């Protein structure tokens with residue numbers, strides 16, 4: 355199978371690229387290396403696949419690239435590229451969300467249709483639900499009422515998928531729930547918590563820690579996404595949640611327990627756009643994809659902590675060597 359992974363240099367996209375190559379597939383990765391976080395981090399994300407002859411990288415922007423040309427002969431497009439992040443999507447920053455999410459997604463769908471590539475699997479988000487009235491959120495029942503401009507952009511991408519879905523183009527929108535694990539983005543809570551635990555800046559806790567998330571390990575997210583390549587009936591929309599809803603306070607306690615020490619912390623006010631709670635009903639993904647989450651929160655946290663600790667150790671070695 356030949357696949358395209360947009361956003362291949364990002365957190366989730368780089369893991370998906372590795373999984374596809376491990377399964378024997380050919381991958382054309384597209385990434386614009388947007389400046390949301392360090393280019394060096396994105397290059398490091400791709401270090402494991404860079405020399406693989408079945409992997410090719412195109413550095414280009416989905417909002418302007420000739421996508422029909424790139425998608426010719428491709429069996430499935432995994433569309434993960436986006437401007438992510440809930441809290442910074444307010445203000446002028448929203449321009450990036452319009453270009454990298456809405457415009458890019460419409461162009462990906464047009465490109466796939468024109469190139470005759472029959473299947474697009476795209477990353478949506480739990481943020482389309484906003485503050486739901488009842489939990490867990492069920493795709494066909496829970497209203498989508500995003501509370502952030504980011505969530506609005508992701509819901510618009512789902513609306514675009516509904517416009518383009520046809521006999522000629524199958525499109526699945528996977529609603530990922532707060533994803534964590536090695537290579538997590540530097541703006542996200544677990545990454546910052548682990549960095550604080552490894553001697554970095556104190557963790558800034560927004561609110562009192564009672565907000566909760568259905569945290570999902572990246573291996574589980576990749577597994578659900580990969581299964582969409584081969585599923586007989588692709589779901590139009592499916593929640594991908596780890597089934598391990600936990601409050602931030604509980605996560606901090608768990609990590610401190612793993613470490614055997616307290617994590618330095620400052621408290622800040624609740625951030626604009628932050629929802630109180632997320633929780634996924636995953637029956638659709640279970641029945642259509644044969645998927646279920648497998649990584650327990652404590653084991654998943656340990657995997658991210660190990661990755662952060664290895665990076666911190668490598669950096670201190672470099673600074674010792676440089677005098």
Ligand code: NAD
Nearest residue numbers: 361364365366386387388415416435436454477530532533
């Ligand atoms: P990420 O920022 O690490 O990866 C996104 C990648 O897309 C980046 O490498 C970026 O350079 C690239 N990109 C952005 N705009 C582009 C454009 N116009 N053209 C080409 N490349 C572009 O983010 P991530 O956390 O890996 O998220 C991947 C996807 O999953 C996104 O669609 C995000 O909205 C969605 N999602 C993530 C989470 C999460 O918890 N991380 C949860 C729900 C949904």
Ligand code: UGA
Nearest residue numbers: 438439479480481530531532542543546558559560565628
């Ligand atoms: C995450 C991703 O960042 C979004 O891209 C994604 O779309 C969304 O999940 C989703 O599930 O749809 P979020 O749940 O805010 O968004 O994930 P984190 O950034 O890890 O934050 C989790 C909680 O920790 C939030 O309540 C946040 O306010 C808090 N937090 C975050 C802190 O207290 N301190 C920080 O430094 C960062």
